[in-house]
Amino acid sequence: MTSSSTSRDITESRPDATSLDIGSRASDASDASSTASTIAASVASFLAGMDVLIVNVALPTIAADLGGDMAVQQWVVDGYTLLFAALLLLAGSLADRFGAKRLFLIGAGLFGLASLFCSFAWSMAALVFGRCVLGVASALILPASMSLINEANPDPRRRAWALALWGAGGASASAVGPLLGGLLTPIHWSLVFAINVPFCLFILALAPRIAPSPRRPIRFDWTGQALSLIGLSALVAGIIEVGAIGFAAPATLALLGVGVVSLGLFVFSQTKVAAPMMPLGLFRVRGMQVALQIGFIMIFNWYGMVFICTMFLQNERHMGPFAAGLVFVPSAFVTIAGNLIGGRIITARGAKFSITLGLAIMIAGFLFEFLTPAPIPVWVIATGLSVVGFGAAITTPAAAGVVLRSVDPAQAGIASAMFNTFRQVGGAIGVAVFGVIATFLPSLTLALRSVFLASALLLVYVLVFELTRWRG
Secondary structure (H helix, E strand, O other): OOHHHHHHHHHHHOOOHHHHHHHHHHHHHHHHHHHHHHHHHHHHHHHHHHHHHHHHHHHHHHHHHHOOOHHHHHHHHHHHHHHHHHHHHHHHHHHHHHOHHHHHHHHHHHHHHHHHHHHOOOOHHHHHHHHHHHHHHHHHHHHHHHHHHHHHOOOHHHHHHHHHHHHHHHHHHHHHHHHHHHHHOOOOOOHHHHOHHHHHHHHHHOHHHOOOOOOOOOOOOHHHHHHHHHHHHHHHHHHHHHHHHOOOOHHHHHHHHHHHHHHHHHHHHOOOOOOOOOOHHHHHOHHHHHHHHHHHHHHHHHHHHHHHHHHHHHHHOOOOHHHHHHOOHHHHHHHHHHHHHHHHHHHHHOHHHHHHHHHHHHHHHHHHHHHOOOOOOHHHHHHHHHHHHHHHHHHHHHHHHHHHHHOOHHHHHHHHHHHHHHHHHHHHHHHHHHHHHHHHOOOHHHHHHHHHHHHHHHHHHHHHHHHHHOOO
16 A cells, blocks of 8 residues: 555545534534523523512512402412413423424513513502413413423433422522512512513523424314313312302302312313323323322422411511511522432432432421421521422422423423423412411411421322332
């Protein structure tokens, strides 16, 4: 072989520098898109979670300015969570049909506009309406955010970290929300809504870096959507009215009856339509069973507890909004740390271990608060919130990962929507139920202790179910 031919062979066998450069740029672009998608999804998760609870600390001040009894204050919270929960399944289908990115950005824009409307609300009716629009926007954002993470992070290890950050956004918001509410309310209660706008603008600024999402031709179940919306709205309204006008009142019985019948018809309709909004077959998957129960009961407990805690701190301990918000500071930092640690635990030990550990920690936190003799010290509430928040921070990303791994990728959007629907339905019902408990019990101290005990018992049930019936 001549020297020239040898040189030519070496040159031909060497990778083309241009090809390497193109591949490197493509990899960098993919990494940048993945990072942008994860950050935007995590910020959106933070917003959706924060807006549930940031208003709690401000409720007494808002009621003093705009008027409203306990039932109206519950509607300020549940107007958001109810529409959020009722529309999540439809939003999951829309994310599959039109692309997660498009729906995500529409939701972020609507969230910012609705937040401005709430900040200028002139009456309780206007505020409740604005909160309902915020719930619609959150429904558009949340399932699309999980789909974006799934699309942008195909590697399981990277997806686990992305889900941990997404979970950190939602879980830390549950603790940061009351803190921000306490900081902003003394300035003016409208700021608890206006604070959302910069976050929405940040999400929209990341839009050019987020890769386009695939679209899937699917049909919509409008009958199921109508029945679920009517059923959930009537059921939650009926529970709230139990505390306002009594269980035996005709209006209460009518609302509860409409809710139960509509939800029963919804379940029946899902067996008859060609494209159900909630495929009942997913309930037969053990991983989905565990994740859905965890999502419902965790948020039922947390939202109800924070609602009663803020009432207890301000109405019974006579603390101001700022001081009441400070009670949630330790749990905010602990929850963020828990989500980051949770990602490592999931990677090292798997979802089942993470869920078991997180549930056990939450049970311990609730029992610690319940077993403390009355009067309940503020430091006990702060410590219990931190323990429960740490356990929830470990559990939430693990449960979200179970949802994504339990279904076919083509059903990721609808499965994510089901998971978040159960979470938000749990939150709406939790606020309604614990608000009724607070109405009938002689003191908020007794109501708070009842919340602690009920929450611990519900989590014990989920832990037993997970340990005895779920394999994997």
